[in-house]
Each structure stands twice: as C-alpha cells, then as structure tokens.
Amino acid sequence: MVLLPLAVLTVLTSLLGVMYLDYVIDPEKNLHDFPIALVNQDVGDVIGQGDQQKQVNFGDQIAAALAKGVPADKVDLRVIGISEAEQQMQSGKVYGSIVIPSDFSKRLGILGIGSVVPGDIQRPIITLQTNPRTGAFGTQIMLRVGNQALTEVNKQVGTQLTEQVNANLTPPPGGPPAPQLSGAARVAIADPVKVVVQQYHPLPDGTGQGLSAFFYALLLLLSGMVGAMVIHTMIDAQLGFVPTEYGPWYVHYPPTPISRFHTLLIKWGVMLITANVVSAVFLIVGNALDMPIDHPLQLFLFSALAMIAVGFTCLSTLAAIGSAGLLVNLILFIVLGLPSSGGTVPIEATPKYFAWLANFEPMHQVFLGVRSILYFDGNASAGLSRGVWMSVLGLGIGLVLGLVITKYYDLKGLERTNRAAA
Structure with a gap:
C-alpha cells in the first residue's frame, strides 16, 4: 500500500523532471x-x-x-x-x-x-x-x-x-x-x-505571438487522452465493472454480460461522437475569442481526426493492460509528448534525443498539423500532410491493438469478473 505507489510516483516524477527541465534549461548549448x-x-x-x-x-x-x-x-x-x-x-x-x-x-x-x-x-x-x-x-x-x-x-x-x-x-x-x-x-x-x-509574413493579432497553435494542439491531445479515460471509467461503471461514487453516493451495478471486444466497440463509438462535438466546440470558442481561423473546416476535420486517433489508442491501451494504461497514456502523450512537440522551444534547440522522439510522438505531429492550418494557410508541406498521415497511422495502430488484444482475451475466456468475490 505504501511502497508501490511511492516507487511509481518516484519514477514518474523523475522522468518528468528530466524531460521538462532538460529541454528548456540551456537552448543555446543544445x-x-x-x-x-x-x-x-x-x-x-x-x-x-x-x-x-x-x-x-x-x-x-x-x-x-x-x-x-x-x-x-x-x-x-x-x-x-x-x-x-x-x-x-x-x-x-x-x-x-x-x-x-x-x-x-x-x-x-x-x-x-x-x-x-x-x-x-x-x-x-x-x-x-x-x-x-x-x-x-x-x-x-x-x-x-x-x-x-x-x-x-x-x-x-x-x-x-x-x-x-x-x-x-x-x-x-x-x-x-x-x-x-x-x-x-x-x-x-x-x-x-x-x-x-x-x-516575413507577420502574425496577426490573436495568435499569442505564435503560441496559439501549440495550445490548440495541446487541447486536442488532452481532450483525446482525458476523454478516453473519462469514457473508459464511466462506461465501465454503467456496465457494472467498477463502482460509481459521487460524494457520499455510491452504487455498484451488477456486471453486464458483454465481451471485452464489444465493450471496446462501445467506447470507440462514444469517442468518435465526442471528438466531433469537441472539435466543433473548440472552433466556437476560438471564434468567440477572436482567434484568427482562416480554414475552419480544415481545422475541424483535422482536430476530430487527431482526437479520434489519440482517444482510440488510449482506449485500446486501457483495454490491453487495465489501470496501468493510465500511466502509459500519461507518459506517452504528455510526459514525452510536450517537450518534444516543438511548440514552445524549437526541436533544434533541445537535446538531440527530443528530435528522435519528435519522429513519432503524437504531440509533435498534431502541433505541425494545427500550425500549418492556422499559420501557413493549410500548406501540406508545412506539416499538415505529416500530421494527417501520422494521425491515420496512430489510429490504425490503436485499432489493431484494441481489436487483437480484446479478441484474444475473449477467445481465452478472460472475462471481466471479480474472481475474488466469486
């Protein structure tokens, strides 16, 4: 009860310290x-x-x-x-x-x-x-x-x-x-x-001196990852796999006889709808705050694709390894993703291993796509093409991982039941 949480948090915070401080302390040296x-x-x-x-x-x-x-x-x-x-x-x-x-x-x-x-x-x-x-x-x-x-x-x-x-x-x-x-x-x-x-081609007002693209991309990544975690928890609660607790109110529904595969399909379906709704919400908020958005449809479609790719992959990770997937998702999408995104400090001014991470880290790909749409007129060569294809690749990895692992668990008869209670 004490040693395991302590060990996990020590490793996680050490990784956070290295990643977040190493990339910003001395850009000139790096x-x-x-x-x-x-x-x-x-x-x-x-x-x-x-x-x-x-x-x-x-x-x-x-x-x-x-x-x-x-x-x-x-x-x-x-x-x-x-x-x-x-x-x-x-x-x-x-x-x-x-x-x-x-x-x-x-x-x-x-x-x-x-x-x-x-x-x-x-x-x-x-x-x-x-x-x-x-x-x-x-x-x-x-x-x-x-x-x-x-x-x-x-x-x-x-x-x-x-x-x-x-x-x-x-x-x-x-x-x-x-x-x-x-x-x-x-x-x-x-x-x-x-x-x-x-x-050269100065930025208009309302772009945060070139930071609005980074924070918009961060919103998409957080929405995909946190959204997946919320969907995972709430649907599991409704299906009776985990208890529901709000303040003093506590209820634990009887487990629903449903396979892991079909449970994951339900979660994916909810994530698909949520991503499109949230993508529209971000557009409305951006317009309300007078943020320049010259290509709203392009931004809406890419935002939805990015959130779906992140959300599906997070849900597949949770389906594969359970609660440990929370830490894996946090490390993959946030701990390693933010400093290697290139959204605040250029990749060329960070230690070289960040450039290696940027080759596949989702945050960097999403940032390049959003920046291309917001600042470079949707130019495919400015990062939009890479952002789209890497999002599609990430979505494909998430789909394959989820389908294979849940089908395997179902075939092996690894049902989601409380064996200790049984």
Missing part, C-alpha cells in the same frame, strides 16, 4: 541543425579607374564568410535562391533568412568613394528576415544567431574597405597631395553595412 536560409542576390560591380578597374562581388565574400563563421554543428545554413527561400519560409522549413541585395557591391563601392568625395551616400543593406510563424522562441534564436554572425562579417568588411580606401588615398610620386580621410568617414567605413531586421 542548438543543433537550426535551419537558416542565406540568399545572395549581389550581381557585383566594377571598382577602380583606368587600368585599376576590376570586377568585385562583395556579396560572394560575405556569403563565404557567413558559411565559414557560423558553427556548422549548430546552424544549418542553406545557401539558396530567393524563390526557394520564400518557399521554405512559407512552409516553416527555416526560421529565417539572411538576404544580400543585388546592389550590395555597388553601394559598398559608392560608400568607399563617398568617404573622400562630397555627396550623399547610403550604407549597403543586408536584410535579416525572421519567420514569426515558427514561434517566438525560434525568432529570438534567429535574431541572436544572425546578429552575431553579421556583426563579425561587418567588422571584416569594414577592415577590408578601410584598407582599400587608404590605398586609393596614397598619392603618386610627385603628384598632388591626396585628400585626408575625416574621423567621421573612418567610423562610417569601419562599420559599413546596415542590418535591417524584417518580419
């Missing part, structure tokens, strides 16, 4: 394979005069410096074109992009000339685009990584530009004295690049 797009549109320019003219492309130099400067074990820097970068931003495959414009070399050359020749000049620009639809935490990591890399590159470009300007200021033998470089000009060319931070 960073790995964090995808960022690098787009170099610079067409280059011709600098110098007369015989000293030469073709340069500072964009290529910066792209090479970035590729060399960012830690390869932490950042997956993808050097791609602008069209592909936009596609990956629109499908949530990258957390942001660094864009070098087509006139970068031209502007940098003008800046060098303008430091000694009067006139209005503009600093060359590099755009640091964030993808807020991948989540607020991912955006912060993108900004931190991007700013650190571009600050170092800016120093290198400034040093190179200063050397070039100083070389051009050296007068030929016997020629007129060269113009002097002012202190302000030296400061300007030492820090030549202006980094512009820009949100």
Whole structure:
C-alpha cells in the first residue's frame, strides 16, 4: 500500500523532471541543425579607374564568410535562391533568412568613394528576415544567431574597405597631395553595412505571438487522452465493472454480460461522437475569442481526426493492460509528448534525443498539423500532410491493438469478473 505507489510516483516524477527541465534549461548549448536560409542576390560591380578597374562581388565574400563563421554543428545554413527561400519560409522549413541585395557591391563601392568625395551616400543593406510563424522562441534564436554572425562579417568588411580606401588615398610620386580621410568617414567605413531586421509574413493579432497553435494542439491531445479515460471509467461503471461514487453516493451495478471486444466497440463509438462535438466546440470558442481561423473546416476535420486517433489508442491501451494504461497514456502523450512537440522551444534547440522522439510522438505531429492550418494557410508541406498521415497511422495502430488484444482475451475466456468475490 505504501511502497508501490511511492516507487511509481518516484519514477514518474523523475522522468518528468528530466524531460521538462532538460529541454528548456540551456537552448543555446543544445542548438543543433537550426535551419537558416542565406540568399545572395549581389550581381557585383566594377571598382577602380583606368587600368585599376576590376570586377568585385562583395556579396560572394560575405556569403563565404557567413558559411565559414557560423558553427556548422549548430546552424544549418542553406545557401539558396530567393524563390526557394520564400518557399521554405512559407512552409516553416527555416526560421529565417539572411538576404544580400543585388546592389550590395555597388553601394559598398559608392560608400568607399563617398568617404573622400562630397555627396550623399547610403550604407549597403543586408536584410535579416525572421519567420514569426515558427514561434517566438525560434525568432529570438534567429535574431541572436544572425546578429552575431553579421556583426563579425561587418567588422571584416569594414577592415577590408578601410584598407582599400587608404590605398586609393596614397598619392603618386610627385603628384598632388591626396585628400585626408575625416574621423567621421573612418567610423562610417569601419562599420559599413546596415542590418535591417524584417518580419516575413507577420502574425496577426490573436495568435499569442505564435503560441496559439501549440495550445490548440495541446487541447486536442488532452481532450483525446482525458476523454478516453473519462469514457473508459464511466462506461465501465454503467456496465457494472467498477463502482460509481459521487460524494457520499455510491452504487455498484451488477456486471453486464458483454465481451471485452464489444465493450471496446462501445467506447470507440462514444469517442468518435465526442471528438466531433469537441472539435466543433473548440472552433466556437476560438471564434468567440477572436482567434484568427482562416480554414475552419480544415481545422475541424483535422482536430476530430487527431482526437479520434489519440482517444482510440488510449482506449485500446486501457483495454490491453487495465489501470496501468493510465500511466502509459500519461507518459506517452504528455510526459514525452510536450517537450518534444516543438511548440514552445524549437526541436533544434533541445537535446538531440527530443528530435528522435519528435519522429513519432503524437504531440509533435498534431502541433505541425494545427500550425500549418492556422499559420501557413493549410500548406501540406508545412506539416499538415505529416500530421494527417501520422494521425491515420496512430489510429490504425490503436485499432489493431484494441481489436487483437480484446479478441484474444475473449477467445481465452478472460472475462471481466471479480474472481475474488466469486
């Protein structure tokens, strides 16, 4: 009565402590394979005069410096074109992009000339685009990584530009004295690049800065799991397999002569109806709270599918191993599922074993599907396709498990009777 509950709770809470603290304590240390797009549109320019003219492309130099400067074990820097970068931003495959414009070399050359020749000049620009639809935490990591890399590159470009300007200021033998470089000009060319931070496709109001998809997915998972447990308990009570107790009121109906298989079919039927009703309720609540839902039918269907898959699997687990199924469901869907979902802290900023869990953990699949519908216009490549097929796979596993185990128990004559009372 004492040791068994103590042992179970000790193991469960230890697992909770490891899973929930390990994934959030040090995201910078855990960073790995964090995808960022690098787009170099610079067409280059011709600098110098007369015989000293030469073709340069500072964009290529910066792209090479970035590729060399960012830690390869932490950042997956993808050097791609602008069209592909936009596609990956629109499908949530990258957390942001660094864009070098087509006139970068031209502007940098003008800046060098303008430091000694009067006139209005503009600093060359590099755009640091964030993808807020991948989540607020991912955006912060993108900004931190991007700013650190571009600050170092800016120093290198400034040093190179200063050397070039100083070389051009050296007068030929016997020629007129060269113009002097002012202190302000030296400061300007030492820090030549202006980094512009820009949100790509900003989120509308009512999205919780990218957290609404995570909490909506959490609602679906909890509804499927808790709903299964409630259905399991209440139907067993009505069939007389467990007592019913509300406050001082207690009743234990006589056991109903029904097979395990048919009992599970009843529970599945109730779960099927419940999932569709709850899916509609969540839509109504979301609309009442002014949560942006551009594809209500898509969200309704996916939500119902996800809850049915989770609910059926939970009910099958309970039918297979009884009360111990409560702990198994809790560990599978909540303890392991929440930290590996990627809904708050990106998977790429958690220990690597979370990425392994995310391959099959239901919470991650449901989150990807909901996020695709709410933030990425229902784009199949943004996670909806994976969410649907993984939900169907989970539903299939639940169905097979329930059918096989209950049929086996029935064939073996393992009826649900109180043998101690008999």
